[in-house]
Amino acid sequence: MAVEGIDVSHWQGDVDWQAVKKSGRRFAFAKATEGRSMVDQKFERNWKNMKEAGIIRGAYHFAKPTSAAKPQARHFHKTVKPEPGDLPLVLDLEDGEEVGPQKLEQWVRTFVDEIKSLSGEAPIIYSGGFWKTHLNHMTDNLGCLLWLPQYGPKAENPRAWKKWTFWQYSDGTINAARLRPVPGVGQSCDRNRFQGTVVQLRKFTLINGGGTPERDSKKKSVKRRSSARKKVSGDVDLSLRDIQEILKRIGWPLKVDGEMGRETFSAIKDFQRGFAWWDLLIDGNAGIKTKEALRYAAENDGGCSLHFKFIEFKSKGDGWIKVHRSLVRGLEEVRDKVGPLTILSGYRDPAYNTRVGGATSSQHLHGNACDPVKDLPLDVVKGARRFSGIGIRRADNKVRHVDVRHEGPNTTGGTPQNPTIWFYA
16 A cells, blocks of 8 residues: 655645645655755745645755755754654755765765754655665665655665655656646646555654654653654643643543542543554553653644544543544544544443443444444445454445454454454344
């Protein structure tokens, strides 16, 4: 499975990013800077409008290794001002062979280190043939993901990478034949592919460490200097009362008393289970990563993911919230195909489940199931390979229930690859 995207600069003129999004492209890179002082004349417009259209956005710097690396990295970072949800900054390396392989390697190392220092994340490196010609002696990829420019049916990585993350597979033509224009883009543009799903793509954004989720423990936490991360987390030394207030604001029916009672412990644990932006350790303890997640959810209207809020999954009985992040991620993937979704029924507390005639083994009792208002196409739901239980209305073969029963605690068969399917009258 792959996700399509594009990259642009001022050469593409004024891009209609809403049209790009409607065409199915989910991500894009825009040229931001070049050398020590140049800013692409369309960058500010592209950067703003990409975000407004819901495009997962990234920015790239065209490197000029004949001048110092640090000033270029600082110019790039200052221009972009990366935010949570943006892709890591990109080093576009296709120029500078005149400095020689050894100096070029040192230039790259310096640039990468400076971006790590400024943003807290290693940049993505855009390079293919240039790297193979001038830097293929390097076996260390410096912790950077690869965006590989190589046109043709097959992508071949430089030796420092075992796999590519992004692949620029066309400049708008294939075998000299011009491809159909991308809607919203007046001029021909490069076509790119992400190796994974949209949900996986979001895990590479700056808010969760460039795709490497951290365990939620103080011993294993990594101190970040990212301006983007600071904007989210600020001072993450939250008191227990602060945590209770955030959980209550998000939707949990909690008493704010500063005491770690059973309900507060359960709410923290259920928050950890349902937060889908990155993986949290589900232990009921509010470590550094959980505190960052709490603040992030609070600042993003109680969102457990890009399009879903915790409160959408609350029980209509006692008002408690319980949802599994695997369910949320599956719904995000389906939403990308069918459009906005509304949740009719999410978690059910035992009393409410009995009142509505729910089965004693219902996955709703564990926060592992939901019934959407919109009936969903079976091929889309199965194609997501996220759900291990699917309920279908016999009359029209539309999906009215999905669950992730494989997440437990009481598994009753079914896997995302081979889901249990049943029919409603």
